[in-house]
Amino acid sequence: MHGVVMVFFFLIPSIPAVLGNFLVPIMIGAKDLAFPRINLLSWYIYVLGGVFTLFAALSGGVDTGWTFYTPYSTAASNSHVMSAALGVFITGFSSILTGLNFIVTIHRMRAPGMTWFRLPLFIWAHYATSLIMILGTPVIAITVLMVAAERALHLGIFDPALGGDPVLFQHLFWFYSHPAVYIMILPAMGVISEIVQAFSRKNIFGYSFIAFSSLAIAVIGFFVWGHHLFVAGQSVYAGLIFSFISFLVAIPSAIKVFNWTATIYKGSVSLDSPMLYAFGFIGLFTIGGLTGLVLATMGIDIHVHDTYFVVAHFHYIMVGGAIMGYLGGLHYWWPKMTGKLYSEAWSKFSALIVFVGFNLTFFPQFIAGYIGMPRRYHAYPPEFQVLNVLSSAGASILAVGYIIPLIYFMYSLVAGEKAANDPWGSRGLEWEIPSPPPTENFTVTPVVTEGTHQYVHPSQEVGVA
């Protein structure tokens, strides 16, 4: 249940819905998204999906994990799979609509002079994310529909007793759910690209490499799903291909990390809280991504598949990556969105706590996983005790780290200082308008003459080119 709620109702929509809806139009110099009403609709749909899932949770919860593996989910599990599945199905439409809206907006609503290669990297990241949303989400929607059909009508799709194939479900599920990881991480990468530039007061190193690596991740990410099936008895040769492509998808991610690092070189670096979150992101994402290589290596995956090693890996990516990005973005744009400043000291402190708590929670799980602790074990042999105790202690620290921002953000709404248009000294359309922005964003449509984050006038540029 924790998985269903976190993945489908928090991690996937968090950045696109909160930051994306707000920033995509502003950053390209538009008054609003292309379809404001559809945007509202997608919010209602999301709430409706949430209600079904909440119902499933309150009335006992689903015990299938977020992966809903068949035939357990269709034949054996007697919990509220149906309403949870319906919840996921409905929320899917919200994703599709959001993706559609972003794509159309980015194509059609750019201000004069806002060419593709002047777009902020946040926009490129959202463009790539939207592609995955509209191409991948229908597949998961159909898949949960099939699960529902098998449960309710006993159509034999996945259950071998009815003539179905249980592994087919895993193919369909991961065809969406692997790219879904990129739905969570790509927007965060977009946020990090913005923050790294703003707090180094420097344009990005390798703009087009970062932009295209987002697209590469979106496209290649659709062809790696089989790395979740190395021990499910899929053909060895299929396994080979999926392993190969999984290694390939690591390259664009590596390119991003290297370019972010190079951006800081010769910058004017200030360690405000968004930048601390960005550093946290880069650190955790690097560990998460590199341990992904361990899992993509077929010979090792046989041992670590479905152990805590995997749990640690995807929390480094999804929680360490996506949530650090989300928090970094919130801290960066909070003054813009609300017009209020929050406590700088507390926010730095909480960034530190989150980083420490996170590592304490999830690092021991790599070790437990390699020793062989399977995931979804609530009872375990004594040799895993110490590591699990460490993990639980870390989780408490992490929780504190998440609660502190909640408090000072709330406080800033009531009593925070008023924010100027551009409190960080950044460059970008969103920083040229008042905080918070007026309903129409821009009173006069802006005319764009250069890319974002140009801190040095072209005539004064000296750097190593």
Next chain:
Amino acid sequence: MFTNFPLFPQQASVQAGQVDAIYFFVVAITAFFSLIIAGAIAFFAAKYRRRHDAEVGVAIHGSLILEILWSVIPFFLTMGMFAWGAKVFFDLYRPPAGAMEIFVVGKQWMWKIQHMDGQREINELHVPVGRPVKLIMGSEDVIHSFYIPAFRVKADVIPGRYNTLWFEATKPGTYHLFCAEYCGTKHSGMTGRVVAMDPADYQAWLSGGSASDSPVAAGEKLFQDLVCNTCHIQGSQGRGPVLTNLFGNTVELQDGGRVTADEAYIRESIVNPQAKIVAGFQPIMPTFQGLVTEEQLLQLIAYVRSLSAQGTAPSPAGTAAPTMPQKSDQPVQEPRKPGR
């Protein structure tokens, strides 16, 4: 409480060393790059920290050479991991010829194990050290996954098909056996132990205890009880094909296709006979779905296999003697008729 606190799993199979070697390689690369990135960021952040409020960074737009370097070097490193990992995978996947076979059936929430000599165990698996062991595994209900961390082996156990897994234990001892695929509320209780024994102890264990019929003998009995033998008559053509020498050979189908008779095919022939009709026969065989349990299916398969020269696995005693003649007083089989 803190005395039993390992940071690394035991190595107790021939595969364990292989898996650990490549694991260390990948982890070393992981650590190396993580440290480089963290070091560079810390260094740059300190060296280029903002000194006054209006300061801005130097405009540097990129460097093609660097981009190429940091794409190509990681690419070759990952290809090294890929190739090595694939090699280890193939070794883990392909059981050596002559591996001793054991049947495993997973069900919520226990492991049922049948040795070819007739020993049965639940949530325990006794194996000799120094001999490759191949497990043939099926499930009675949902997907489970058979996992022995100390051996670094794991395979999903999926209803409706057989997955195999092999290992060769190197050190006598008792090791964890886990179910690694979520299978319901008591998933974390679906554990057991693997006991690796010196061959002599293993022989002693085999001869003691409660040996029931070997799977072959039990299968033969089922073959009569379920009146399979009314259609599949030994040695002569009845209403159904002769099963002698079927296993491991190619079967020609009604629709012109061909299929190799392996465990999965025989299983399908019994639970879903209409799926593939043998050329020259009528689709009159009734389905036995629901009439036989997964374990009985494995016994029937063992019996059909024993009728074929290629299907006889070496006995656990280590000699190449076929399993079949040991415990059943089966008449000598005629060879399979040519033309099939």
